Amino acid sequence: MNCRSEVLEVSVEGRQIEEAVLAVLHTILLHRSTGKFHYKKEGTYSIGTVGTQDIDCDFIDFTYVRVTSEELDRALRKAVGEFKDALRSSGSEGLGQISLEFYQKKSRWPFSDECIPWEVWTLKVNVVSLANEQERQICREKVGEKLCEKIINVVEVMNRHEYLPKMPTQSEVDNVFETGLRDVQPYLYKISYQITDSLGSSVTTTMRRLIKDTLAL
Amino acid sequence: MDTDLNSQDRKDLDKFIKFFALKTVQVIVQARLGEKICTRSSSSPTGSDWFNLAIKDIPEVTHEAKKALAGQLPAVGRSMCVEISLKTSEGDSMELEIWCLEMNEKCDKEIKVSYTVYNRLSLLLKSLLAITRVTPAYRLSRKQCHEYVILYRIYFGEVQLSGLGEGFQTVRVGTVGTPLGTITLSCAYRINLAFMSTRTSGEDNAAAYPSVEDSQEVCTTSFSTSPPSQLSSSRLSYQPAALGVGSADLGYPVVFAGGLNAAHPHQLMVPGKEGGVPPVPNQPAHGTQADHDRMVTCTPLDGSHYSAVTPSSSEETETVSNSSEGKSGSPHDLLETIFVRKVGAFVNKPINQVTMASLDIPFAMFAPKNIALEDNDPMVNAPDSPDIESPLQGSLHSEGSSGSSSANVHDDFVMVDFKPAFSKDDIIPMDLGTFYREFQNPPQLSSLSIDIGAQSMAEDLDSLPEKLAVHEKNVKEFDAFVETLQ
Numbered sequence: 087m088n089c090r091s092e093v094l095e096v097s098v099e100g101r102q103i104e105e106a107v108l109a110v111l112h113t114i115l116l117h118r119s120t121g122k123f124h125y126k127k128e129g130t131y132s133i134g135t136v137g138t139q140d141i142d143c144d145f146i147d148f149t150y151v152r153v154t155s156e157e158l159d160r161a162l163r164k165a166v167g168e169f170k171d172a173l174r175s176s177g178s179e180g181l182g183q184i185s186l187e188f189y190q191k192k193s194r195w196p197f198s199d200e201c202i203p204w205e206v207w208t209l210k211v212n213v214v215s216l217a218n219e220q221e222r223q224i225c226r227e228k229v230g231e232k233l234c235e236k237i238i239n240v241v242e243v244m245n246r247h248e249y250l251p252k253m254p255t256q257s258e259v260d261n262v263f264e265t266g267l268r269d270v271q272p273y274l275y276k277i278s279y280q281i282t283d284s285l286g287s288s289v290t291t292t293m294r295r296l297i298k299d300t301l302a303l
Numbered sequence: 304m305d306t307d308l309n310s311q312d313r314k315d316l317d318k319f320i321k322f323f324a325l326k327t328v329q330v331i332v333q334a335r336l337g338e339k340i341c342t343r344s345s346s347s348p349t350g351s352d353w354f355n356l357a358i359k360d361i362p363e364v365t366h367e368a369k370k371a372l373a374g375q376l377p378a379v380g381r382s383m384c385v386e387i388s389l390k391t392s393e394g395d396s397m398e399l400e401i402w403c404l405e406m407n408e409k410c411d412k413e414i415k416v417s418y419t420v421y422n423r424l425s426l427l428l429k430s431l432l433a434i435t436r437v438t439p440a441y442r443l444s445r446k447q448c449h450e451y452v453i454l455y456r457i458y459f460g461e462v463q464l465s466g467l468g469e470g471f472q473t474v475r476v477g478t479v480g481t482p483l484g485t486i487t488l489s490c491a492y493r494i495n496l497a498f499m500s501t502r503t504s505g506e507d508n509a510a511a512y513p514s515v516e517d518s519q520e521v522c523t524t525s526f527s528t529s530p531p532s533q534l535s536s537s538r539l540s541y542q543p544a545a546l547g548v549g550s551a552d553l554g555y556p557v558v559f560a561g562g563l564n565a566a567h568p569h570q571l572m573v574p575g576k577e578g579g580v581p582p583v584p585n586q587p588a589h590g591t592q593a594d595h596d597r598m599v600t601c602t603p604l605d606g607s608h609y610s611a612v613t614p615s616s617s618e619e620t621e622t623v624s625n626s627s628e629g630k631s632g633s634p635h636d637l638l639e640t641i642f643v644r645k646v647g648a649f650v651n652k653p654i655n656q657v658t659m660a661s662l663d664i665p666f667a668m669f670a671p672k673n674i675a676l677e678d679n680d681p682m683v684n685a686p687d688s689p690d691i692e693s694p695l696q697g698s699l700h701s702e703g704s705s706g707s708s709s710a711n712v713h714d715d716f717v718m719v720d721f722k723p724a725f726s727k728d729d730i731i732p733m734d735l736g737t738f739y740r741e742f743q744n745p746p747q748l749s750s751l752s753i754d755i756g757a758q759s760m761a762e763d764l765d766s767l768p769e770k771l772a773v774h775e776k777n778v779k780e781f782d783a784f785v786e787t788l789q
Binding site: 113116117120121122124132133134135136137138139140142147149150151153154155234237238240241242244245247268269270 | 339340341342343344345346347348349352355356357423426427429430432433434436437438441442445474475476477478479
């Protein structure tokens with residue numbers, strides 16, 4: 087099956103990176119998480135309850151809703167923090183993208199499991215630097231409005247009701263869902279990022295080229 | 304009538320739609336309470352959480368929703384609507400959003416009710432949670448306070464969008480296909496937040512907001528989403544905080560820049576508990592007059608009279624004015640400053656001061672409440688002063704005559720009673736009291752006297768053509784100067 091790919095883009099100031107990315111990622115995961123499954127006999131299961139909480143941003147005039155799960159929030163913050171550090175260290179103005187990929191595992195014994203993505207969300211982040219407080223204030227509001235548009239985009243995609251993995255049996259549940267969290271159960275996901283340096287080429291492609299050139303000698 | 308749907312599925316579907324409608328109302332109303340919502344996740348199913356989401360049920364809201372539904376379910380032509388409106392402390396109200404839960408005829412016969420429909424309804428509720436934080440009314444509701452409250456109203460039937468003003472926008476939350484039809488959840492929200500108070504304007508505003516009767520009707524069936532602590536304060540009459548700011552607030556909640564596009568709905572904030580008062584635009588004279596009537600009761604003055612005041616005199620009164628809100632030349636400022644000049648310092652009027660101070664408005668000292676007292680006091684009103692309508696002229700006349708009649712005026716006073724602070728009568732021949740009395744009414748500045756003023760006005764007018772010619776010659780220099788500024 088084809089992997090569904092969605093791309094969103096935001097322009098933010100340096101200190102807004104984390105909140106903007108977390109807002110979008112949490113909104114996506116809100117839709118892609120269920121309660122914990124409890125399998126009963128005869129292949130039926132019951133589902134736990136997902137709580138939600140409002141999070142106000144400090145540097146953006148924006149509030150987003152996320153799933154109430156400290157573990158999930160910690161995992162996201164760790165990944166987003168790394169992305170932010172990489173982005174900030176690439177210069178005062180930079181371009182990077184962070185991807186949230188939902189995948190299924192397919193066991194191919196005796197080989198390792200294959201990860202098959204079925205939905206990828208890519209958020210392109212463009213970092214701008216601002217000169218004074220007045221510009222920052224305008225940026226607060228503008229980024230807030232932009233994030234509102236992004237949330238509406240995300241919701242629109244979610245409600246197309248396109249492919250979702252089938253609900254798994256008890257033995258297969260770890261191939262579809264992340265079952266390691268205590269209180270919620272998101273679909274299996276992974277987060278990766280890429281920083282584009284000022285020359286416009288991504289760092290990974292440059293490294294790959296270097297290695298290839300070295301090996302070719 | 305659907306023969307493909309078995310009775311169990313039909314029952315389940317009806318139940319799902321009913322509880323979905325109730326939960327939808329809860330999510331919307333709770334999102335407009337003005338507080339952050341937080342519910343806990345629970346790994347073990349409680350059995351009472353519909354759609355596997357922890358959404359609290361506020362009993363009053365459930366009751367109202369059930370009353371509106373009256374045992375029916377959303378169906379084709381019968382939509383459930385939640386109307387969110389804003390009501391100011393002065394009683395003006397405005398519809399902000401209409402959330403519609405509709406059903407259309409497009410059926411999905413293949414879909415599994417107990418599984419797919421249920422999960423998709425759950426997804427739709429999550430989308431609703433996200434979207435309710437994204438429309439402009441969310442930020443307004445988070446800032447609601449004693450100046451305005453957010454109200455909700457639930458009705459069933461045809462969707463009424465006319466109260467949202469021109470150019471309202473729609474956002475679709477999502478759709479779920481069922482064997483009976485497709486459920487659609489959407490929100491229509493206002494972008495044009497302009498409306499004028501009935502007090503100051505006339506018929507041109509009738510279209511912008513519902514008539515008084517309509518808004519009353521809305522209010523009787525509306526329920527405030529404010530937390531109880533704020534509810535009581537919202538019902539109190541408006542208390543002006545300070546003279547300058549208060550009068551700005553009185554004007555502001557009802558005056559918004561009209562026709563703003565969707566990109567900046569958030570900026571149209573009523574001054575709430577956060578943030579400062581936005582810069583006050585130049586209030587129209589009649590608006591300021593209405594404010595003035597509210598703040599200080601006095602003989603009403605015709606604002607248009609002051610437009611005849613010469614520019615130089617209005618500048619002077621502005622510098623003397625205590626309220627520095629930048630409302631230059633407004634009748635309000637002028638009136639206030641007139642009384643500043645009239646009631647001099649060290650005037651021995653304890654009774655008057657006590658009554659003024661007991662009023663709960665700042666600068667009450669200068670409020671012309673007891674005009675009778677002031678009129679009788681020759682220290683304030685020199686004899687032969689004309690009546691209040693042209694106090695500036697009156698004071699000019701009094702200043703002019705004060706030089707000659709000052710002796711007479713002063714003789715009416717008994718020196719013994721007048722004891723200014725920190726003065727000693729016996730040591731210095733020229734004591735503070737004498738000094739003050741002598742120089743209390745200095746002669747008016749010649750440039751301010753009307754005769755001379757009129758003369759200089761005529762001279763100014765004559766010299767205008769020459770000045771214009773000179774300026775035209777130097778146009779290039781001026782343009783270059785302006786360029787350097789940009």
